[in-house]
Amino acid sequence: xxxxxxxxxxxxxxxxxxxxxHIGLSCEEANDGREALRKLRDSxxxxxxxxxVNMPQMSGLECVKTLRDAGLHPPMKVMMVTTEADxxxxxxxxxxxxxxxxxxxxxxxxxxxxxxxxxxxx
Amino acid sequence: MGCxxxxxxxxxxxxxxxxxxxxxxxxxxxxxxxLKPVARAAGAANLExxxxxxxxxxxxxxxxxxxxxxxxxxxxxxxxCKVFDALRETILPRLIAANAASRSLRIWSAACSxxxxxxxxxxxxxxxxxxxxxxxxxxxxxxxxxxxIEYAKLGRYRRMEVNRGLPARMLVKYLVRDGEEWEVxxxxxxMCAFQCANLCGPxxxxxxxxxxxxxxxxxxxxxxxxxxxxxxxxxxxTSDGYLVLGASEQAEDSTRLFQxxxxxxCYFYRPSAAP
Numbered sequence: 333x334x335x336x337x338x339x340x341x342x343x344x345x346x347x348x349x350x351x352x353x354h355i356g357l358s359c360e361e362a363n364d365g366r367e368a369l370r371k372l373r374d375s376x377x378x379x380x381x382x383x384x385v386n387m388p389q390m391s392g393l394e395c396v397k398t399l400r401d402a403g404l405h406p407p408m409k410v411m412m413v414t415t416e417a418d419x420x421x422x423x424x425x426x427x428x429x430x431x432x433x434x435x436x437x438x439x440x441x442x443x444x445x446x447x448x449x450x451x452x453x454x
Numbered sequence: 455m456g457c458x459x460x461x462x463x464x465x466x467x468x469x470x471x472x473x474x475x476x477x478x479x480x481x482x483x484x485x486x487x488x489l490k491p492v493a494r495a496a497g498a499a500n501l502e503x504x505x506x507x508x509x510x511x512x513x514x515x516x517x518x519x520x521x522x523x524x525x526x527x528x529x530x531x532x533x534x535c536k537v538f539d540a541l542r543e544t545i546l547p548r549l550i551a552a553n554a555a556s557r558s559l560r561i562w563s564a565a566c567s568x569x570x571x572x573x574x575x576x577x578x579x580x581x582x583x584x585x586x587x588x589x590x591x592x593x594x595x596x597x598x599x600x601x602x603i604e605y606a607k608l609g610r611y612r613r614m615e616v617n618r619g620l621p622a623r624m625l626v627k628y629l630v631r632d633g634e635e636w637e638v639x640x641x642x643x644x645m646c647a648f649q650c651a652n653l654c655g656p657x658x659x660x661x662x663x664x665x666x667x668x669x670x671x672x673x674x675x676x677x678x679x680x681x682x683x684x685x686x687x688x689x690x691x692t693s694d695g696y697l698v699l700g701a702s703e704q705a706e707d708s709t710r711l712f713q714x715x716x717x718x719x720c721y722f723y724r725p726s727a728a729p
Contacts, residue, residue: 419626433622442617
């Protein structure tokens with residue numbers, strides 16, 4: 333399984349990478365939505381994207397909408413990770429094409445459970 | 455806090471007698487962590503003093519408080535999604551077909567802890583079985599611990615709890631946000647009723663159930679107590695009902711009360727024809 337971690341914080345990306353690699357996913361990183369889209373266009377075979385919401389250049393919401401509209405990596409599961417918990421925001425993310433939502437702060441166990449829910453780990 | 459080996463043995467006996475929960479000596483530190491508030495509420499300065507008090511004061515409420523505090527309350531929404539797949543694809547369709555005449559469904563979430571399992575079943579029914587809308591559906595949740603039953607009745611969960619196992623689509627559809635808590639909608643809460651019950655004692659008056667979820671409880675019980683619980687659970691089930699245990703649990707051969715079946719990646723149990 334190959335994952336793309338998108339977050340403007342290097343510290344957060346490293347933390348998420350550690351968690352995902354521990355579960356058995358191989359990871360690449362992007363600093364914001366634009367870099368994520370570039371990586372998705374240049375590379376094939378991403379199974380999962382962990383996507384922050386508030387980022388410079390391009391937000392997570394705009395990123396997920398753009399990649400779904402463009403049909404990039406259609407089977408790829410996208411999970412938004414954010415402190416934002418407003419239901420209208422979650423609904424909009426799901427409408428734009430996000431598959432799942434994880435609220436910060438979260439435990440490694442809750443991340444693993446979400447991946448199981450998405451069928452990415454047994 | 456801290457106490458002697460004989461004090462720990464005494465605490466172990468109290469918990470075993472009251473809840474059938476067997477606590478291994480390697481987990482003595484749990485007594486320290488979990489009994490602190492109970493000891494303080496009883497006016498004891500430390501665990502040793504509390505055990506002394508417990509030995510003198512044989513009132514049931516204090517012993518019950520110890521047993522309740524030592525109960526494991528680990529749970530989450532849709533815990534072990536394979537079980538919910540089996541419910542959706544195999545067990546519930548069969549029960550709905552079998553109960554078409556009575557148009558009623560009785561489900562028991564035994565040792566329900568803070569209620570996530572019962573509410574998950576309610577969500578599953580609402581989401582995948584709309585034909586049940588005009589059926590008489592009741593989901594009973596029971597647990598030995600009063601505080602967790604009160605929590606379950608409220609149906610209010612914190613961020614860390616709704617983050618565990620609950621799909622985002624279900625969250626926005628069946629819970630409403632209130633500040634830093636999320637409340638289960640009344641249409642689900644009205645399907646669920648929670649009450650205190652000790653699986654090892656006389657059970658309260660309850661209906662006969664079509665489906666019993668008894669997951670991740672019996673692994674803490676002795677074989678003898680497990681047999682007693684299986685016997686009582688069997689009496690509380692319809693003859694063609696379903697029993698679901700935790701992934702690492704099984705209904706002992708010795709009980710001869712249940713027959714295992716396997717479908718949709720999950721084991722479950724049916725009452726034997728002649729127990």
